[in-house]
Amino acid sequence: MGRLDGKVAFVTAAGGAIAGATARLFGAEGAAVCCVDIVEDNVGQTASDINEAGGKAIAIPCDVTDDDAIKAAVDKTVSEFGKLDVCFNAAAYSEKRHRLAEMPLDMWKSVIDVNLTGMFIVARHVIPEMQKAGGGSIINVSSIYGVVGAKERPAYCAAKGGVRMLSKSIAVDYAEDKIRANSIMPGPIETPRLLVRNPSIEAVIERHGTRLHQKRLGKPEEIAQTALFLASDESSFTSGADMVVDAAYTAF
Amino acid sequence: MGRLEEKVAFVTAAGGAIAGATARQFGEEGAAVACVDIVEENVKETAADIEAAGGKAIAITCDVTDEAAVKDAIDKTASTFGKLDIVFNAAAFPDPLLPLHELDLDIWRKTFDVNITGMFIVTKHAIPHMLEAGSGSFINISSIYGARSARKRPAYCSSKGAVRMLSKSIAVDYAEHNIRANSILPGPIETPRLLVANKNMDDVIERHRPHLPAARLGQPEEIAQTAVFLASDESSFMSGNDCFVDGAYNAL
Ligand SMILES: NC(=O)c1ccc[n+]([C@@H]2O[C@H](COP(=O)([O-])OP(=O)(O)OC[C@H]3O[C@@H](n4cnc5c(N)ncnc54)[C@H](O)[C@@H]3O)[C@@H](O)[C@H]2O)c1
Ligand SMILES: NC(=O)c1ccc[n+]([C@@H]2O[C@H](COP(=O)([O-])OP(=O)(O)OC[C@H]3O[C@@H](n4cnc5c(N)ncnc54)[C@H](O)[C@@H]3O)[C@@H](O)[C@H]2O)c1
Numbered sequence A: 001m002g003r004l005d006g007k008v009a010f011v012t013a014a015g016g017a018i019a020g021a022t023a024r025l026f027g028a029e030g031a032a033v034c035c036v037d038i039v040e041d042n043v044g045q046t047a048s049d050i051n052e053a054g055g056k057a058i059a060i061p062c063d064v065t066d067d068d069a070i071k072a073a074v075d076k077t078v079s080e081f082g083k084l085d086v087c088f089n090a091a092a093y094s095e096k097r098h099r100l101a102e103m104p105l106d107m108w109k110s111v112i113d114v115n116l117t118g119m120f121i122v123a124r125h126v127i128p129e130m131q132k133a134g135g136g137s138i139i140n141v142s143s144i145y146g147v148v149g150a151k152e153r154p155a156y157c158a159a160k161g162g163v164r165m166l167s168k169s170i171a172v173d174y175a176e177d178k179i180r181a182n183s184i185m186p187g188p189i190e191t192p193r194l195l196v197r198n199p200s201i202e203a204v205i206e207r208h209g210t211r212l213h214q215k216r217l218g219k220p221e222e223i224a225q226t227a228l229f230l231a232s233d234e235s236s237f238t239s240g241a242d243m244v245v246d247a248a249y250t251a252f
Numbered sequence B: 001m002g003r004l005e006e007k008v009a010f011v012t013a014a015g016g017a018i019a020g021a022t023a024r025q026f027g028e029e030g031a032a033v034a035c036v037d038i039v040e041e042n043v044k045e046t047a048a049d050i051e052a053a054g055g056k057a058i059a060i061t062c063d064v065t066d067e068a069a070v071k072d073a074i075d076k077t078a079s080t081f082g083k084l085d086i087v088f089n090a091a092a093f094p095d096p097l098l099p100l101h102e103l104d105l106d107i108w109r110k111t112f113d114v115n116i117t118g119m120f121i122v123t124k125h126a127i128p129h130m131l132e133a134g135s136g137s138f139i140n141i142s143s144i145y146g147a148r149s150a151r152k153r154p155a156y157c158s159s160k161g162a163v164r165m166l167s168k169s170i171a172v173d174y175a176e177h178n179i180r181a182n183s184i185l186p187g188p189i190e191t192p193r194l195l196v197a198n199k200n201m202d203d204v205i206e207r208h209r210p211h212l213p214a215a216r217l218g219q220p221e222e223i224a225q226t227a228v229f230l231a232s233d234e235s236s237f238m239s240g241n242d243c244f245v246d247g248a249y250n251a252l
Helices: A017-028 A040-052 A067-081 A105-133 A154-177 A192-196 A201-211 A220-231 B017-028 B040-052 B067-081 B105-133 B154-177 B192-196 B201-211 B220-231
Strands: A008-012 A032-037 A056-061 A086-089 A136-141 A179-186 A242-245 B008-012 B032-037 B056-061 B086-089 B136-141 B179-186 B242-245
Touching (some): A008 A105, A017 A032, A017 A040, A017 A056, A017 A086, A017 A220, A032 A040, A032 A067, A040 A056, A105 A136, A105 A154, A105 A179, A136 A220, A154 A179, A192 A201, A220 A242, A220 B220, B008 B017, B017 B032, B017 B056, B017 B086, B017 B220, B040 B056, B067 B105, B086 B105, B086 B220, B105 B136, B105 B179, B136 B220, B154 B179, B179 B220, B220 B242
Parallel strands (some): A008 A032, A032 A056, A086 A136, B008 B032, B008 B086, B032 B056, B136 B179, B179 B242
16 A cells, blocks of 8 residues: 555656655655656656556656646646646756856846746646645745755745745645645755756765764655655645755754 | 554653554554553553554653653663664643743743653653664654744743754754654644633634634644654654644644
8 A cells, every 4th residue: 555545646847856756756655646847858767767666657848937838737647647636846947156146137037937936837737636636735845945045046045935935825725625735845965956056965065064964965765755744644734834854954 | 564663662641642642653653662651541541552453562650750760761661672763752731821920930840841851851861772773763742832822821832942942952963873853843633632721622723713724623643643754764864843733823
């Protein structure tokens, strides 16, 4: 018996490290998974991993900022699997470091568009399906940088803080429809993404220094396990919560 | 395969509603459970329930504010089951509803003694066993009233705020030894405890209605499920977190 037997999940950024691990775990726990990412090759790989492991998955290459494409992806998920009751939102733009005054406006807009508006777009199309299904769970990936500041990442911090409050707003407005919404705030997780802004993983560990209390980075699977808990009925009274998965990074 | 197979848990307040449900859930997931409470009859019943369901449990009658008794109870747990990996701390004093200037110093002291000093005592004597085992997980029951205030409960609110920071402090100091500590902040949970200050459960819902968007109370089992997640290795990168399980109470 899987912990998500009978559920259908819509996972954005499923071609990436964290959402890829999450999609695979959802599949292993019995959910049918719609894997969405802007990079076709990667999202196809995640879906085929799930299918090869005996699960059910489809891949849909699509941009979370494209309202029509997301609506079509949600419709396709429902026509393929019959309903939709779990949504894991993780798409994020990989921007370079800049202090605010040096950040080009276009870069700011791209970050807000993908990281925050993309979650709004996905939510507006999955919510009606969840209402039809009689309930659902939305899991939005924020970051510890939605709670504390990071150096030279004004757009990312603003967007991730926005994600945190977006989840609470959904939680409050749709509780009566039995739709829950929660955020996950990962600390530094060992993913290729970190290499956009850092020369090596060792440099990341060095950079975070004494705040990495376990003296290691987190693993994508550790975020996936948290998402599994939030997706399952085990968390039926958990809504509007900030699940900080950071080995006490922000407790210090 | 249970999610807590091979683990040994020490559960305080296990004669009560929330910790009783948690002890039973831990047992069901394969952990051996030491059930601890000041009320002998109730804690024996919890332990008997676990055994009747095919699990392993012992009942220990003990006051969490009595250091010598707590040390004995923890040592007995480790000698009976071979080690100690999980501590669920939930003992709380049933404080009367009074504004601060009408609260006797004795009641204030008693509330702090049970709610927070009891946790210090349990933690102090559990840590050496966890250091020996090479890992551990503390789950401390705070409350939404550790994050926002309730009327006429100055001692309860301040003690529950202290629980949150105690968990973070343990999380930071013992992370390098793979010992994690998190708080759970339950919203109103349907337990006999609520009837101390309310006529019936409908009254409770009515009183909290503006903060209960799902218009229902939580169930002890919903806290227990969160505790299973935090006790298990699934939450290996999660430490120092405030886990709200409140049906979005604190999101409003
Ligand atoms: N890695 C970390 O340390 C860390 C820490 C905190 C939060 N996060 C968050 O976790 C999430 C996943 O990050 P990751 O580390 O797995 O990174 P990743 O780069 O591996 O994954 C991001 C994925 O998003 C996809 N994507 C980007 N723009 C898109 C768009 N417009 N439409 C659809 N897909 C798009 C990318 O193709 C990529 O596959 C992100 O929201 C990130 O902000 C990561
Ligand atoms: N019920 C709720 O709505 C709610 C909400 C938020 C937080 N909590 C917290 O959850 C925890 C459990 O509460 P509950 O609702 O299950 O209440 P409960 O009254 O059913 O359980 C409390 C238990 O603690 C035991 N206890 C009291 N003093 C003790 C001592 N000195 N040593 C050992 N055991 C002692 C009692 O005998 C009782 O069995 C408490 O910490 C409470 O503050 C409860």
